[in-house]
Amino acid sequence: MSWFKKDPLQIITFQSYGTDSHFYARGRALEDESIDLEDQHIWHLIVNTWKRFETDEIKHVGLDVKLPNNKILKVTTDENGYFIAEDIIGNLRDLTNEEGWLPFELSYNDVNIKRTIQNKNRFPGELLIPSNKADFCVASDIDDTILHTGVVSILKWKVIYNSIFKHAKNRIPLEGSADFYHKLHRGVSGNNANPIFYVSHSPWNLYRYLELFLRQNNFPKGPILLRSLSNLLRKKPQDEKPQKQKEIMNLLKTYPHLPFILIGDSGEHDPDIYIEIAEEFPNRILAIYLRSVKHKKKMLRVKGIVDSYKTTPMLLVENSQQAIEHARKSGFIA
Template sequence: MARPHAAALLEDAYTERKAGLLRSRGWVTRIVPSTGYGSTSQLRVFGRVIFTRGRPEDEPEEPTYAARLRAVELETRGWRAFVATPAMEEPVTVRVNERLVTTRTDRGGFVDLVIRGHGLTPGWHHVYLSSPRAETIDVPVLVVGSQVTHGIISDIDDTVLSTSLPRPMIAAWNTFLRSEGARRPVPGMATMYRELLASQPGAPVVYLSTGAWNTAPQLTRFLRRNGYPAGPMLLTDWGPTNTGWFRSGQEHKRAQLHRLARELPNVRWLLVGDDGQHDPRLYTDFATRRPDRVRGIAIRELSAGEQVLSHVIPVATDDIAPAPTEQLEVPVVRAADGYDLRRRVQGLWDEAPRARTLGEYASTVVTDVDDPPDYLVEGPDER
């Protein structure tokens, strides 16, 4: 195995030293939950373990679940989420019904665990995460049934939430200082998602972003407060990795798209993004490789002012380097907000799945097995 990148070694050394100091001062750990998902055959569970002050003497021995959640919210608001010390290599036990599965956190304190043969039926459930120095907390998971054929994969930044990324000062202000209650939702997007899912009650919505895992609790509260359907979030790590100073956001999105296609093979996805970053090209590449997994692509068009805030110039990124959407087998629609997009996606959302021919199936299998892209080859976690 290759030696980890120097940046990762430095970060790990700092984290270990800080964690040792906090332990010596009586700090314990807390589990931060994040919504998971899966099929009837396997489940993907998320969580994070961070250090926290010990319980005050006047606090009840057994605080209520609501109190524990309030404590998690206080420790994951704004800048606190980025200065929290992760518990590296911390043992964690996941309980699914009566089954116990043990694992350890990674170098960022995160848990990303796949559990096979979980025995849960389609729908929403709770699994339980526990750790020796932390209180047990339950985590919501969505099990997608094998008969479900509809699903939504949604970007977050400038698609459901106006963030003005990646301009550094605005991004820092939005992320570190402003509360999720002060941030602005994109008009009509929550309404569109709710109405689409109302006609397909079992359909999942997955929020895919290059944002940091640290912001997951804030984003969850923002989505809930603004009426977005509940769903798992697939985020990434902004810090150093075992291979470099930063993780590639585009590769993260690309890898997660293909992973969802493998894990939920019956679902044809509506891919929703914006033209301020790289969504049109990423979605085009994915739809070209796996047209049978895509129901359609919906792109929110940013205004000229939003484009300037996003990447300095007042034109969309795919106007500079066009994604060949006109060559796709799947439909592509564009509009300025969710209200207009809703009218445009209705037809492709209601469309029945197209049956694959034997030749198409054989071709896809050969491509996936014999010549997989680098991001489809599963390997050790690089955090």
């Protein structure tokens, strides 16, 4: 006899990306801790933060991934409950909507598993295959680029405070950023469906929090690319590239026919990362936009970098309107 009721199982899928012939989906199998995304009381915010990081992962379990054409892929979760479903499949774009989103469904492949919510062993997922209408892609940072997080605060205490004590619905996006991203998404024709990729150093534990923030503030829908908590904590070799840089480089390799616009901020390492990417992929980066942060020493360093860098258009902007004006003059938006 069990004295404690076990939490139901769930499968969280992370919006990912693929190509017409490459299916690539990832996510995590976890016990459902009943994180309330709506409640905004301070105690619930603290409890929710605890639940996000104290996860009960479902390790080494088999999952089925069912595509709209009824093709089924079989995957197994790893030690931390993560999974990657990857396969070479033809004509995947035929299964997408006009924006390029391909829906699929996940389930635990053990038919005897009954611990899912309402015994419904079906969990939705989707990935993005850029539309043929796309002229370019956008890879954007999140922290202090579209969401004020305080990454330049002493010991990053503002990041910790904001993530724990502020509800995603109460976080205020940087002014004009959602409008700028919609203009980039629609492109110069107003109907381009240019894909937006959101890249952050935050752990996957904050995926649903960030997804809610983007949706609540009307940002264009796009894959959110984060990193595992274990990678966040481990000591990296000196020559290893930052995870954000590796993600953007992988995007460039995945879509070799599309140029990119990179958006970040001047507070951390974005200028150095983006310049290195532009040097490695010459003629693929249309522009680099860096939002100014309130840190005098960092701003002086970044301004020097921007003024001396001539290979790719790089702008240090105080607000979204400055970026919009440059993008319009450059022919990126209408």
